[in-house]
Amino acid sequence: MPEGHTLHRLADQLTATFGGRPVRAGSPQGRFADAAQLVDGQVLLGAEAWGKQLFIAFPDERFVHVHLGLYGKFDVYDGVADVPPPVGQVRLRLVGERAYADLRGATTCALVTREQRDAVVARSGPDPLRADADPDRAWQRIRRSRAPIGALLMQQEVLAGVGNVYRAEVLFRHRIDPMRPGSTLRVSQWQAMWDDLVVLMREGVRTGRIDTVRPEHTPEAMGRPPRRDDHGGEVYVYRRNGQACHVCGTTIRTTELQNRNLFWCPQCQRRFRSRALQ
Structure with a gap:
């Protein structure tokens, strides 16, 4: 299972690649289709990690909550000329300008509210990688x-x-x-x-x-x-x-x-x- 540094690194990568710009969101696999439709075309405000939990922020206090679990992967590709067709069971695909990201195999992929996001954080201990950790x-x-x-x-x-x-x-x-x-x-x-x-x-x-x-x-x-x-x-x-x-x-x-x-x-x-x- 990826450790916390991997999630923080991923959050930084997602923010650098898509942050502050509209993204297309879809679920080629279909399991996240309804939720993806709600943020499709919205501005991706940024991503952050708390321990092994990843939160991707969208307007109206909506967050895509991801926990990779044992087998999950979230691959980010930047500087591409064309976005290829999805390969395998892609739960979530984000597409920006000359960039895309594919999530596969995650334990959790859910669209949550601010209150739900805060509840996950409240159940977690302090994260050594966060400046606000106690x-x-x-x-x-x-x-x-x-x-x-x-x-x-x-x-x-x-x-x-x-x-x-x-x-x-x-x-x-x-x-x-x-x-x-x-x-x-x-x-x-x-x-x-x-x-x-x-x-x-x-x-x-x-x-x-x-x-x-x-x-x-x-x-x-x-x-x-x-x-x-x-x-x-x-x-x-x-x-x-x-x-x-x-x-x-x-x-x-x-x-x-x-x-x-x-x-x-x-x-x-x-x-x-x-x-x-x-």
């Missing part, structure tokens, strides 16, 4: 929960936009056991992770990939081959199970946590033991 909202939920921090970071109502990659990597970078109960963290630890996510995810928006290794652990610095993986980017633990940790050499491990694969280094992220049990 990390204390997430902290208040984390500090009261006995659930593992590795699970809490993936709950979009706690923290919006963080997925499996950023979850695994930020916990490694701060040497935190993924199974450690949220309520045992110190606020300083949470603030350090939040600040780190802000920097890492902004870089993800800029480059379109997730890179989390520090300068001393890059392939060039370590004399190792670059990572080869369809997710791209240089990482410490994500999808590196069975390989040596870049920091200590210990074998990276994996397990399942709430139906998602979790990756960690058992040496750098030692098992947390509460002092109350010692």
Whole structure:
């Protein structure tokens, strides 16, 4: 599933390509036809992301709400001479001057009101990529929960936009056991992770990939081959199970946590033991 930086990058692309200009909207597949007709020919005011939620704004406080889910793709093509016929199950097609965008396979594609858009946002946790985010909202939920921090970071109502990659990597970078109960963290630890996510995810928006290794652990610095993986980017633990940790050499491990694969280094992220049990 795309992580938050992908949605923010997509929102920027949609705004740059179509923002402030009328667009034709249609649903070649047919499932979004009635709603598309309501915004067809209207000015696309802009697009924004909140975590993994995308909102495309039109006049009269109408928003196309998109959640890509596991299989969704929203491809934007700019500078085209002609718009080709749709290929595959295109739920939504936007067409502008020398540009078009096709949405396929999304979990959600709905035309919503301002009130409905605000309700989705209200259910979401703070997004590290938004200037208006308040990390204390997430902290208040984390500090009261006995659930593992590795699970809490993936709950979009706690923290919006963080997925499996950023979850695994930020916990490694701060040497935190993924199974450690949220309520045992110190606020300083949470603030350090939040600040780190802000920097890492902004870089993800800029480059379109997730890179989390520090300068001393890059392939060039370590004399190792670059990572080869369809997710791209240089990482410490994500999808590196069975390989040596870049920091200590210990074998990276994996397990399942709430139906998602979790990756960690058992040496750098030692098992947390509460002092109350010692």
